[in-house]
Amino acid sequence: DSGVTQTPKHLITATGQRVTLRCSPRSGDLSVYWYQQSLDQGLQFLIQYYNGEERAKGNILERFSAQQFPDLHSELNLSSLELGDSALYFCASSVALGQAYEQYFGPGTRLTVT
Amino acid sequence: AQKITQTQPGMFVQEKEAVTLDCTYDTSDQSYGLFWYKQPSSGEMIFLIYQGSYDEQNATEGRYSLNFQKARKSANLVISASQLGDSAMYFCAMRESGDGSARQLTFGSGTQLTVLP
Numbered sequence: 001d002s003g004v005t006q007t008p009k010h011l012i013t014a015t016g017q018r019v020t021l022r023c024s025p026r027s028g029d030l031s032v033y034w035y036q037q038s039l040d041q042g043l044q045f046l047i048q049y050y051n052g053e054e055r056a057k058g059n060i061l062e063r064f065s066a067q068q069f070p071d072l073h074s075e076l077n078l079s080s081l082e083l084g085d086s087a088l089y090f091c092a093s094s095v096a097l098g099q100a101y102e103q104y105f106g107p108g109t110r111l112t113v114t
Numbered sequence: 115a116q117k118i119t120q121t122q123p124g125m126f127v128q129e130k131e132a133v134t135l136d137c138t139y140d141t142s143d144q145s146y147g148l149f150w151y152k153q154p155s156s157g158e159m160i161f162l163i164y165q166g167s168y169d170e171q172n173a174t175e176g177r178y179s180l181n182f183q184k185a186r187k188s189a190n191l192v193i194s195a196s197q198l199g200d201s202a203m204y205f206c207a208m209r210e211s212g213d214g215s216a217r218q219l220t221f222g223s224g225t226q227l228t229v230l231p
Contacts, residue, residue: 042224045218107158
């Protein structure tokens with residue numbers, strides 16, 4: 001158990017819908033990262049927050065947004081869902097921004113868009 | 115160019131044997147970190163080992179060691195005494211120093227390791 005929690009574990013929804021994925025980082029970790037894992041794109045970085053502020057954006061679609069709250073939990077919002085958004089979405093956390101700090105991954109949320 | 119290349123989509127190893135999973139990387143940064151993660155069929159990503167670009171010694175964590183060859187830009191994972199529970203997908207990842215604030219990981223495409231009894 002990495003200490004990072006993600007809910008829900010599975011999510012099945014229809015095209016055009018909106019969903020929210022939730023992540024609670026390890027206790028004491030200030031940095032949260034969101035990654036998407038799909039068969040065709042592999043593991044891709046989406047967005048990073050540090051202590052409530054957005055720090056970096058990767059290959060995140062405009063239909064997707066995220067935020068980190070004062071209690072450090074984070075939410076990833078996916079809207080106008082398409083079939084291609086079906087993927088495993090991971091949240092990871094690390095204690096700080098330093099080079100050596102490993103990221104601990106949550107169990108992931110498996111999103112299926114039908 | 116791919117930043118992280120894992121050329122072995124699948125590997126087989128006999129139980130109790132050692133196995134090396136290849137990883138090459140591409141970066142112009144002097145300061146960077148290299149990571150290996152394990153993803154079993156259950157889906158979670160498990161951190162295995164870390165190597166910093168300035169570390170002179172190869173990293174080791176139990177049965178895992180990282181064969182770091184900086185000039186060749188390779189960071190191969192060596193698993194000694196393979197166990198059935200080592201069967202999983204293994205990902206090599208890199209964190210570059212970038213602009214000093216972003217610390218995201220770039221992942222390779224992974225190697226599916228199967229340990230045979």
